[in-house]
Amino acid sequence: MRVLTTVNLKGGSGKTTTAAFLAHAFADRGKRAIVVDADPQGSALRWQGMAEWPVPAIGLPTTGLHRQLAGVVDRTRFDLVVIDTPPLEERQGIVASALRIATDVLVPMAPSMMELDRVGPVWKAIEDAAGYRDDDPTVSVLLNRVVPNASSTRAIRDVLTDQGRRVLTATVPRREAYAQAFGSPIEPDVPYGQVADELLALWGER
Numbered sequence: 001m002r003v004l005t006t007v008n009l010k011g012g013s014g015k016t017t018t019a020a021f022l023a024h025a026f027a028d029r030g031k032r033a034i035v036v037d038a039d040p041q042g043s044a045l046r047w048q049g050m051a052e053w054p055v056p057a058i059g060l061p062t063t064g065l066h067r068q069l070a071g072v073v074d075r076t077r078f079d080l081v082v083i084d085t086p087p088l089e090e091r092q093g094i095v096a097s098a099l100r101i102a103t104d105v106l107v108p109m110a111p112s113m114m115e116l117d118r119v120g121p122v123w124k125a126i127e128d129a130a131g132y133r134d135d136d137p138t139v140s141v142l143l144n145r146v147v148p149n150a151s152s153t154r155a156i157r158d159v160l161t162d163q164g165r166r167v168l169t170a171t172v173p174r175r176e177a178y179a180q181a182f183g184s185p186i187e188p189d190v191p192y193g194q195v196a197d198e199l200l201a202l203w204g205e206r
C-alpha cells in the first residue's frame, strides 16, 4: 500500500485540492484509494460528505498518525492512501507524523518566487522525518496554479531542478473550476490525470 502525503508550509498552496483530485484520478485508474484528512479543519472530509465522493475519506488529525494508520486503514482493502495535511507552520507535529509514514511526498506549489522562497522548511521537515525510517520516500514538486506560457513556470522549475528537486512534468493550471471545486463532485480531470499517470510511472506501476 502506498501512502502519498501532500505537504506545504502554508495554507492555500493547493494541498486539499490536490489530495481530492488525485485520489479520484487514481480511483479512475483502478486504484483502491482512500483520503485521510489529517487537517483539523477537516475540509477534505467535509467535501467528501457534501459531494458523496466515490472515494472514501476518514479524519485522522493527530500527531500519532504514523502509529494509528495501520489500524484504521486495512492494507488488504486499499492500494493507496492520500493524506491531506494542515499547513506545516501551524501543525508541525501532525505533518511530521504524516511524513514518517509516507512512501511518497507531493509538494504542491505555485510557480512564484514567494512560494519558492518559503519551501525550505518543507525540505527540512522531510529530512527530519527520514531519521525515523529506513527507506526514503519519493519526493516530488507539483507546480499548480500555472498560467499557460508564463516564463516564470520554466524559471521556477529550473531553480528547483538545480537544487536537486524532482519537479513533475505534469502541471495543474490556474482555473476557476479548481477554485470553485470545493463541495462539488469531482469529474475526471485531465491535468490531475496526467499527474496520477506520472506518479504511477515513477512508482513503476504502469
Ligand SMILES: Nc1ncnc2c1ncn2[C@@H]1O[C@H](COP(=O)(O)OP(=O)(O)O)[C@@H](O)[C@H]1O
Residues within 6 Å of the ligand: 008, 010, 011, 012, 013, 014, 015, 016, 017, 018, 144, 145, 146, 172, 173, 174, 175, 176, 178, 179, 180, 181, 182
Ligand atoms: N489550480 C488552481 N487554480 C485555481 N484555484 C485553485 C487551484 N488549486 C487550488 N485552488 C484554490 O486555492 C484555494 C486553496 O487551495 P487548497 O487546496 O484549499 O489549499 P491548502 O489545502 O493548501 O490550504 C482554494 O480556494 C482552492 O479552490
Ligand SMILES: [Mg+2]
Residues within 6 Å of the ligand: 012, 015, 016, 017, 039, 043, 084, 085, 086
Ligand atoms: Mg487544506
